[in-house]
Amino acid sequence: MFEPSAAPRLFGLPPGADFPAALVSGLVAKMADQPPEAMARVTLYLNTGRMLRRVRAEFDRHGARFLPRLRLVTDLGRDPLAGLPPPVPALRRRLELAQLVAGLIARQPDFDSGTAAIDLADSLARLMAEMQGEGVAPAALEAPDLAENHAAHWERSLAFIRIVARYFADDAVPDAEARQRRVVEALAERWAEAPPDEPILIAGSTGSRGATLALMAAVARLPQGAVVLPGVDFDMTDAAWNSLSSGRIPVEDHPQYRFLKLAETLGLPPGAILPWPGAAPDPARNRLISLALRPAPVTDQWMAEGAGLGPLAPAVERLSLIEAPSPRAEAVAIALRLRRAAEEGQRAALISPDRMLTRRVAAALDRWGILPDDSAGQPLAQSAPGRFLRHVAGLLGRRLSAEALLILLKHPLTATGSHLRGDHLRFTRDLEMKLRRSGPPFPEGADLRSWAEARGEAGRIAWAVWIGGWIAGLDAAEKRPLSAWTETFLALAGEIAAGPGGSIGDSELWREEAGRVALAAMEELRREAGHGGDYGPAEFADLIAALLGQGTVRRIEGTHPLIAIWGTLEARVQGADLVILAGLNEGIWPALPAPDPWLSRQMRLKAGLLLPERQVGLSAHDFQQAVGAPEVILSRSIRDDEAETVPSRWLARLTNLLDGLPEQGGKEALADMRARGAGWLGLAAALEAPETATDPARRPAPRPPVDDRPRELAVTGIRTLIRDPYAIYARYMLRLKPLDPLRATPDARQRGQVLHRIVEEFIRSRPEGETEVAARARLMALAETILGEEIPWPSAQRIWLAKLGRVADSFVAAESRREARGVPVILEKKGSVPLESGRFTLSAKPDRIDLLNDGSVHIYDYKTGRPPSDKQEEAFEKQLLLEAAMAERGGFADLGPRAVEGATYIWLGGDGGEKPSKIDDAVIARTWAELERLIAAYRRRETGYASRRAVFEARRDGDYDHLARFGEWEMGDGPEPEDVG
Numbered sequence: 006m007f008e009p010s011a012a013p014r015l016f017g018l019p020p021g022a023d024f025p026a027a028l029v030s031g032l033v034a035k036m037a038d039q040p041p042e043a044m045a046r047v048t049l050y051l052n053t054g055r056m057l058r059r060v061r062a063e064f065d066r067h068g069a070r071f072l073p074r075l076r077l078v079t080d081l082g083r084d085p086l087a088g089l090p091p092p093v094p095a096l097r098r099r100l101e102l103a104q105l106v107a108g109l110i111a112r113q114p115d116f117d118s119g120t121a122a123i124d125l126a127d128s129l130a131r132l133m134a135e136m137q138g139e140g141v142a143p144a145a146l147e148a149p150d151l152a153e154n155h156a157a158h159w160e161r162s163l164a165f166i167r168i169v170a171r172y173f174a175d176d177a178v179p180d181a182e183a184r185q186r187r188v189v190e191a192l193a194e195r196w197a198e199a200p201p202d203e204p205i206l207i208a209g210s211t212g213s214r215g216a217t218l219a220l221m222a223a224v225a226r227l228p229q230g231a232v233v234l235p236g237v238d239f240d241m242t243d244a245a246w247n248s249l250s251s252g253r254i255p256v257e258d259h260p261q262y263r264f265l266k267l268a269e270t271l272g273l274p275p276g277a278i279l280p281w282p283g284a285a286p287d288p289a290r291n292r293l294i295s296l297a298l299r300p301a302p303v304t305d306q307w308m309a310e311g312a313g314l315g316p317l318a319p320a321v322e323r324l325s326l327i328e329a330p331s332p333r334a335e336a337v338a339i340a341l342r343l344r345r346a347a348e349e350g351q352r353a354a355l356i357s358p359d360r361m362l363t364r365r366v367a368a369a370l371d372r373w374g375i376l377p378d379d380s381a382g383q384p385l386a387q388s389a390p391g392r393f394l395r396h397v398a399g400l401l402g403r404r405l406s407a408e409a410l411l412i413l414l415k416h417p418l419t420a421t422g423s424h425l426r427g428d429h430l431r432f433t434r435d436l437e438m439k440l441r442r443s444g445p446p447f448p449e450g451a452d453l454r455s456w457a458e459a460r461g462e463a464g465r466i467a468w469a470v471w472i473g474g475w476i477a478g479l480d481a482a483e484k485r486p487l488s489a490w491t492e493t494f495l496a497l498a499g500e501i502a503a504g505p506g507g508s509i510g511d512s513e514l515w516r517e518e519a520g521r522v523a524l525a526a527m528e529e530l531r532r533e534a535g536h537g538g539d540y541g542p543a544e545f546a547d548l549i550a551a552l553l554g555q556g557t558v559r560r561i562e563g564t565h566p567l568i569a570i571w572g573t574l575e576a577r578v579q580g581a582d583l584v585i586l587a588g589l590n591e592g593i594w595p596a597l598p599a600p601d602p603w604l605s606r607q608m609r610l611k612a613g614l615l616l617p618e619r620q621v622g623l624s625a626h627d628f629q630q631a632v633g634a635p636e637v638i639l640s641r642s643i644r645d646d647e648a649e650t651v652p653s654r655w656l657a658r659l660t661n662l663l664d665g666l667p668e669q670g671g672k673e674a675l676a677d678m679r680a681r682g683a684g685w686l687g688l689a690a691a692l693e694a695p696e697t698a699t700d701p702a703r704r705p706a707p708r709p710p711v712d713d714r715p716r717e718l719a720v721t722g723i724r725t726l727i728r729d730p731y732a733i734y735a736r737y738m739l740r741l742k743p744l745d746p747l748r749a750t751p752d753a754r755q756r757g758q759v760l761h762r763i764v765e766e767f768i769r770s771r772p773e774g775e776t777e778v779a780a781r782a783r784l785m786a787l788a789e790t791i792l793g794e795e796i797p798w799p800s801a802q803r804i805w806l807a808k809l810g811r812v813a814d815s816f817v818a819a820e821s822r823r824e825a826r827g828v829p830v831i832l833e834k835k836g837s838v839p840l841e842s843g844r845f846t847l848s849a850k851p852d853r854i855d856l857l858n859d860g861s862v863h864i865y866d867y868k869t870g871r872p873p874s875d876k877q878e879e880a881f882e883k884q885l886l887l888e889a890a891m892a893e894r895g896g897f898a899d900l901g902p903r904a905v906e907g908a909t910y911i912w913l914g915g916d917g918g919e920k921p922s923k924i925d926d927a928v929i930a931r932t933w934a935e936l937e938r939l940i941a942a943y944r945r946r947e948t949g950y951a952s953r954r955a956v957f958e959a960r961r962d963g964d965y966d967h968l969a970r971f972g973e974w975e976m977g978d979g980p981e982p983e984d985v986g
Contacts, residue, residue, distance in 0.1 A: 006035050006047070006204040006229055013225035013271040015278045017237025017264070019285040020294070021633020023580050024235050025059035027283025028208050031233075033067055034282060047073035050081075050224075052209040055380065055578050060208075078210060078217055081192070082185035089188070092181045096529055096552075098172075100487070100537040102126035102133075103548075105168045107538070121547035125165075125602075132603055133169045134182040139215035141613050143170040146604075148611070166603060186216040193223035200228050208233040209577055211263040213623055222270050233281050234264055235577040236630035240295035242310075246275045248302045254610065256300050258595075258618040260626035286635040289320040294632055297658040298625065311666045317674040321663070324632075326656075326675075327640040327682035329689075335642045336362060337689035338682075339585055340369035342638060343568050346583050347375055354569045354581040356631050358596060358624070359588030363570050366587075370568070378564040380571050385526070385556030388519035393418045394527075397498045398549040401490075402482045402542020404447050407440040408748045410476070413501065420504025422512030425464065429504060432468050435460075437747070446749035447797050450477055471505035487537030490545045491530055519558040526552050573627035584634035589641040589653040595624040628655050638682070702970035705731060706949030706980035709738050713986055714943060717837070717846040720887040723936065726943070727881050731952035735965040738986075743964040751801035757869045759795045760809070760913050761852060763788045764867055765832050768820075768853070780817045785810060812917030819911075819919060827857035836897035838890075845940045847896075849888050854897065861906040864888050872910035872920040881955065885910070885922045886932040893929060905929065951980040 103126035329335035346353035450473025457469035499509035598617030831854035895902035
C-alpha cells in the first residue's frame with residue numbers, strides 16, 4: 006500500500022472533511038492496483054463505534070468488495086494474551102476501592118469527606134486509570150519535590166493514593182486500562198522484533214491517552230503502518246507550532262497540541278504530517294478559524310496574516326451566529342432550523358456538550374413529530390426504570406413519609422404486573438386526598454388498613470394490606486453485606502412493580518430498552534456484590550444512584566434519518582451538510598476543568614500526568630473540526646437562568662478577529678452572520694408568541710346571585726370577609742378547598758391545634774385543690790403525651806415542649822386566678838345566633854368561656870402567635886367582640902343570654918401573658934351593628950367579593966391568590982365587579 010520509507014507515516018485530513026468518506030476513498034484508491042483480496046489483509050483500527058459504522062457504510066457505497074479487518078482501539082484490551090488474565094470487571098474494582106476508601110475514612114475520624122465513599126472511589130479509580138494509561142507508577146508520586154508547599158494536603162492525598170498501589174503490582178489482576186496498556190506494549194515489542202508485512206492503520210484518534218499514543222507511535226513506525234489524523238490544521242505556521250511547546254508549561258488547551266505531541270514522540274516536525282486524499286468543504290473558512298485559534302503567544306499574527314485572508318465575506322457566507330436572549334429562545338431557534346433541514350432533505354447535526362440544551366431542542370422538535378437520533382441517549386437514572394429504582398432505594402433505612410409513599414405509588418411502573426392497575430390508580434388518588442387532609446405524615450401498615458376498612462371495599466383492603474406488607478421493616482438501619490442489600494432491594498422493587506396479586510414477569514419494569522439496560526446493571530451488581538463488603542442503607546442508596554447515573558438508554562427506532570444530536574466527540578465523524586454548534590458559552594463549551602481532589606496542576610506536570618487543560622484542548626479540536634462543515638450555525642444564549650453569560654473563548658476570538666479586519670470586510674461579514682442568526686430568532690419569537698394578544702387579568706370582584714351567597718359564617722369567616730372577600734366566594738360558592746401540602750411539616754397551624762388540645766384537656770381534668778406546682782407538672786406531662794400522639798417529628802416535640810415550659814409558670818398562676826373568679830362552661834363548643842334579618846346566621850366555637858361568680862361571662866382565646874393590636878381588633882380582628890355579642894344574645898345554649906364582663910387573649914407563645922380586649926356594651930353594640938351592615942351589603946347583588954381587599958401584609962400569600970391571578974394585577978388596582986352565575 007505504501008512506498009518503503011524509513012520515517013514514520015503520519016497523515017491527516019483538514020477540519021470539516023468528511024473523515025470516514027475520505028478515509029475509505031483514500032484506502033480504495035491506494036489499493037486500486039492491488040488484487041481484491043489484498044484489502045482483506047489490511048487492519049484498520051478506529052476510535053469509536055460510530056466511526057466504525059460510518060466506515061463500514063462508506064465501504065458499502067463503493068460496491069461489493071473485500072473489507073479490511075475493522076477493529077476498535079479499545080478492543081485491544083480484550084485481546085487474549087499469553088500470561089495476561091482477563092480484565093477485572095469495572096464494577097468489581099469500584100466496589101473494592103469503595104471498601105478501601107471507607108476503611109481509610111474510618112481510621113481518620115478527622116477526615117471530613119462530605120462525599121459518599123462510592124464517589125471518592127470513582128474519583129480514585131479515574132486517577133488510577135489515568136496513571137495506568139500514562140504509564141505512571143505510584144512510586145513516581147512519592148518524589149520529595151512533588152508536595153511543593155502543600156505538605157499537609159499532599160500527605161492526606163497520598164494516604165488515599167497508596168491504597169491503590171497494590172493494583173499496579175505485576176501479579177495483580179489488571180483492570181481494563183492497565184490491560185490495554187500491557188497489550189499495547191506487548192504488541193509494540195512483538196512488532197519491533199518481527200514487523201508485520203500487511204498494512205495496519207489507525208484512524209480517527211488524536212492520541213489523547215497515553216496507551217493510545219503509544220499504539221499510534223508503534224503503528225506509524227511499521228513498514229506498512231500509518232496513522233490518519235482527523236482535523237489537522239495545515240494552515241498553522243512553523244512559529245505557531247513552535248509556540249505550543251516553547252514555554253515552561255505546554256499549551257495543551259490548543260486544538261492542535263495532541264498532534265504536535267505525537268509528532269515529537271516520533272521524532273518528526275509537525276510539517277511531516279502529510280495530507281490524506283480529501284478536501285475541506287471550505288478552505289477559506291479553515292484559514293480564518295486557524296488564525297483565530299492561534300496560541301496566545303503568537304496572536305500578533307492576526308495583524309501580520311490577517312490581510313492575507315482576502316475578502317472575508319466568502320469565508321463566512323455559510324456561517325451564521327445566533328445570540329439568543331435566553332436558553333429557551335436558543336433551543337426554539339435551533340429546532341426551527343433543524344425542521345427546515347428535515348423538510349429540505351438536508352442532513353443536519355446538533356453538536357453541544359450542554360445536555361439540558363439538547364433536551365430542550367428535542368422537546369421543541371417533538372411538536373412537529375421529529376425525533377432526532379441522539380448519540381448520547383437518555384441517562385438511565387432519568388428513565389422510568391431508573392427513577393423507579395432510585396425511589397425504591399431511597400426508602401431503605403428511612404421512616405416512610407407520605408410524600409415518598411405517594412411518589413412511588415403514582416410511578417407509571419408501579420403495580421404494572423397486576424390486572425388491577427386501574428384500581429391501584431383509583432385507590433392511590435383516594436389515599437392521597439386522605440393523607441393530605443388528615444395524615445399521618447408517616448403512614449404505617451395499620452394506618453392504611455384502618456383507612457381501607459373504613460371504606461368497606463374488599464379490593465381496597467387487599468391493596469392496603471399489599472402496601473403494608475412491603476413497607477414493614479423499611480426503616481431497618483443496620484449495616485448488611487452488599488449482597489444481602491441487593492437481594493432485599495431487588496425483591497422489594499419486584500414486589501412494588503408487580504402489584505397486588507401480580508408478578509414481576511408481567512410488569513413493565515424490565516421491558517423496553519430502558520428496562521433492559523437497568524436489568525443488566527442490576528444483574529451485574531448481583532454478580533459482583535460479594536466484593537462489596539458491608540453497607541448501610543444510605544450508602545446502598547448512593548451506590549444505586551451512582552450505578553444508574555452511569556447508564557445510558559438509546560432509542561433507535563422511530564428517529565428521523567436526517568436529524569441527529571451528537572456529542573462533541575462525534576464532530577470527527579462529520580458527514581452532515583448542516584452542523585449547529587450550540588451552547589458556546591464559557592463553562593459549557595469548553596467546560597471548566599473538574600477540580601482534582603488529589604493533585605494540583607504542578608504536581609500533575611511533575612508526575613507526568615495529564616494537565617486539566619488537556620480536556621479544553623480536546624474540546625477545542627472538536628470545535629475546530631465541526632466548524633469546518635459545509636454549513637455551520639454558531640449558537641449561544643446571552644443569559645442563562647441566573648445571570649449574563651460569557652461567550653466561549655473560541656467564539657470570542659473569531660468575532661474579535663472579524664471585527665478587527667475592517668479592510669477585508671470583517672465587520673460586514675460579522676454583521677451578516679448575526680443577521681442570519683437573528684432571522685431564526687425572529688421566527689422563534691413569532692412561534693412562541695400567542696395567537697391572540699391577551700390583556701392581563703383585572704382585580705376580580707365577582708357578584709354571584711344573592712341566593713347563592715353563604716347564609717352562615719363563623720366569626721373567623723367574618724375576618725376573612727373583611728380582609729379577603731374573594732376567599733369567601735371561592736370557598737363557599739365555588740366550593741374550592743385548598744389542598745394541604747403533601748410534605749407535611751410542623752407548622753404554626755398544627756402547633757396551635759395541639760396546644761389548644763393540651764390546654765383544653767388540662768382544664769377539663771383539673772382536680773380541686775391542685776397546687777400550682779402540681780398543675781405545672783400535670784400540664785407538662787399532658788403536653789408530652791399529646792405531642793407524642795399528635796406530632797410525629799421528635800425535634801418539633803422537644804422544641805414545642807420547651808416553648809410551653811417557658812410560659813407554663815405564668816399560665817398556671819394565671820389559671821389559678823381565673824379559677825377563683827369563675828368556672829369554664831364552654832370549651833370548644835359551637836354556638837350560633839341569627840341576624841335580625843333572619844337570612845344569615847353567625848356561628849362560633851370559642852376556645853373558652855368562663856361563667857363568673859357574679860353571673861356574667863368572660864371570653865378567652867388562646868394564641869400561639871402574637872395577639873392582635875387594639876387597632877387591628879377595631880378594624881379587622883372581630884372574633885372576641887362578635888363572640889361577646891353572641892353571648893349577650895344567648896348564642897351558647899349552655900349559658901343563655903349573659904352579660905359579658907370582658908374578653909382576653911391568652912398568649913401561649915413567646916414570653917406568654919395576657920392581652921385584655923377593649924370591650925364594653927357600646928363596643929359590643931357597635932360591632933353588632935357593623936356586622937349587620939356588612940352582611941346586608943353582601944346580600945345585595947351589586948356588592949362584589951373583591952380579592953385581597955384589606956390583607957394584613959401585601960406579601961401574604963392567600964389560598965386563592967392563584968385563582969384570582971394575583972400578580973397580573975397590583976394591590977393598587979381597583980376591583981373589577983363582574984356578575985357571575
